Amino acid sequence: MDVDLSNQEQAIKFKEQGNDAYKKKDFEKALELYNKAIELDSNNMVYYTNVAAVLFEQKDYDKCIDTCIKAVDIGRENKADFKLIAKAYARIGNAARKLGDLKKAKMYYEKSLSEHRTPDVKTLLSETEALWKEEERKAYVNPELAEQEKEKGNELFKKGQFSEALKYYTEAIKRNPDDAKLYSNRAACYTKLAAFDLGLKDCEKCLEIDPKFTKAWIRKGKILQGMQQYTKASAAYQSAIELDANASEAVEGYRQCVMAASSNPEEVRKNAMTDPEIQQILRDPAMRMILEQMQSDPKALMDHLKNPEVAAKINKLLESGLISIQ
Template identity: 30%
Template sequence: MSEKWYSLTITVQLELRNFMMADDWFFQHDESRDRGRPTAKTCFRCGKEGHIARHCPTCKDTRRCYNCSEEGHISRDCTNKRRTKQDCYSRKNDSPGIECYSCYERGHISRNCPQKRKCDKKEDRESSRKKTDSSGIECYNCYELGHISRNCPQKRNCDKKEDRESSRKKTASPEVECYNCYERSHVSRNRPQTQTCDKKEDIESSIKRNAEELKERGNKYYQEKNYGEAIKCYAAAIKLSPNCSKYYGNRSACYMKMNNYTEALGDAKESVRIDPKFIKGYLRIAKCHMQLGDPTAAIIAYRKVLQLEPYNDEAEDGLQMATRQNVTNTVLAMKEEGNRSFQARNYKKAYTIYTEALTIDVDDKIIKSQLFMNRGTACKMIGKENEAIADFTKAIKLDDSYLKAYFRRANCYMEMKKYQEAVNDYEKVCQMDCTSENKRLLEEAQSALKKSRNKDSGKESSKDNSKDYYKILNVSRCATDDEIKKAYKKKALSHHPDRHSHVTVDVRKNEEIKFKEVGEAFAVLSCPTKRMQYNLQYDLEHSRDFRENNARDRYDPVFDFVFGGRRQSQHFPFGGGGSTYTGGFPTWETQV
């Protein structure tokens, strides 16, 4: 029943395949597509039509079974005992060139050896092993030529220490170095102290001894200030003993002497990583951070030293220095921020930043004077001249050679018309930097001071000369002494304060002023000398006023153009008079 069903299934499959592969069913037939290929019904094994190669009945007789190597069936239908792949592989290795390592015969391997059981005896193995002896082979037991160690006849006799030592001496050479003790003329197995040299403790001690020798050599180079060679010695010592903190610390010290603080910092950190209680390592870390401009990290390292050793003088001094440097860096950062605000013309913000920076206690007087000077400049820009002068004065007290502070304070004095103070500052500026520009500013200040004094003296003289004593006493300029005395008594009685005690305050003050004027007039006119001086001065003042009035009416612009005029509002391109102080600040836009 199964065979019929199998043949029916094959027939149905073939018919369905032929039907589906027909070209006329899906598309027009193209003969070019069938060129060079067989039809669907042709078997490519036997060349017959009606079946395919997989179902070819004629090929089953010619195919070989890879299990039993017989023809007529395949391995799937093989009735013989199935072999494993390992057995198949071992049979393939049975060739004339292969030697069996059990019986030492050729033609098979040990797995397929027919005499495997017979070769188990020691005598047979020994007799078979002799076949491999050669005159060029050295025995590693007795160190003699002609046999190998398993065929050595003296194997049991060489177990003694004396025999082994005598045999091992044959391999000694003056150029060979022992890897245990690092000495020459013997190898590790021929060293007399082999038993002690094989121990791990002895090996480590020898390595430490060599590392210490390299360290001592590096210390010698360090004392000779040959820091490059010292670094090489310390590096070699680190290779032998990488867990020693002193070697890293010494190399860090050499890098610091060569101003290579980055490498020195790395070695110092490695030294404290190996030994967290290594005080010198923390001190070197702090010094490197100070040189690299990081006082905050240096403060941390110094505090670590004080934790390990509370009374370390070097750490205490370094901590104070690092703290001051940290404060200084903070103040400098604030000053730079204020300068940026000043350059951006944000003067109020710059003034606030400079004020905050001045609240920090800085030991550096130069930085503090610069802050006062910068804040004074900001005060001047926002219209606080008095505060600006006060800040410039503080800057000069901290640094009496601060040229820019003198210069800017002098400019402020000139704008406030305090010419005497401006002259003093400009004189100081010329003493420190005597340039033509500074000389010109000094001359302008001196000229302004002279004009101011002349103007003030003119006002006083005009006040004095404006008082007509003859008119106050109500006498003529030719009056005699008796007439002056009578007029004085009369005026004094009329303006005496006691007569006006019941009047208002304003009237009383006015009468007191008049009473004083009467006394001044009598004091001048009653003395012949003072009266003569008063008359002369009065006449000169009136004559000068007369000349000025006439000259103002006869003003000649051509004469003023050539020789310089008096009008300060006139400025001509050829110099002459008329130049006045402008009160400018040529360097206000710059900060320090």
């Protein structure tokens, strides 16, 4: 095919002038110049992607996408650099994201990366996937269906079919993730199945949503008590008692924990040593020096307690039974 070099040269000049106008945000002028470049050299996909860039700035996202698709077709026909194809696909992804079509944006970011991998597009893809998943999660939320799933779970729980009940509680949580009671119900299931770590995690999520949910504090206390973490269990029971002084389960649980701790202090200390927070305190050289100083000079304790951060660490060690003050 014969190529008119003078036309190509003139097209490049129009493109450069268009670039200058684009930088000055004179988008109408830039669009006019890019289109002139296309009239002179319609086989160069760069001019189409430049037009698409202007359309993106003008918020004409649909037309931007159409122009990028045309640019890719022309680029393929004329064996354009794969990096240019990737750039056009990425721009389609950006426009689709502006239009709120996250599924389409995700697809074109993936197409872009299949042509040429760049950190920027990888980041855009990750962000879009996260937004899309969140959209899907929100679309799935339905409090009425959550209530139905919960009731099915309750029926199975009463029958002792804990594994089956667990499935319905999990589905209920997906349908209404902000309902604290659902996490409490599932925690009860996990406890029956001896999955204490998972039950504890659900109790903590429940209390994150509703810190005044007395039953969840009691349930957390029972799980910790079952794990023989009596200090933490008694703290959970104490929180329940503060919310409801008549919570007999909490009062009884607290009493049992205190008795268990006093009857087997060695076991309490052993359990305390598995606590990551206590491990970190004991590894702290400054705290070790403070503890040694407290042993040789009991009066030093009062000075150290004036520092809130140090006081909190000392109280943590006192609660765990690892240290005592005579």
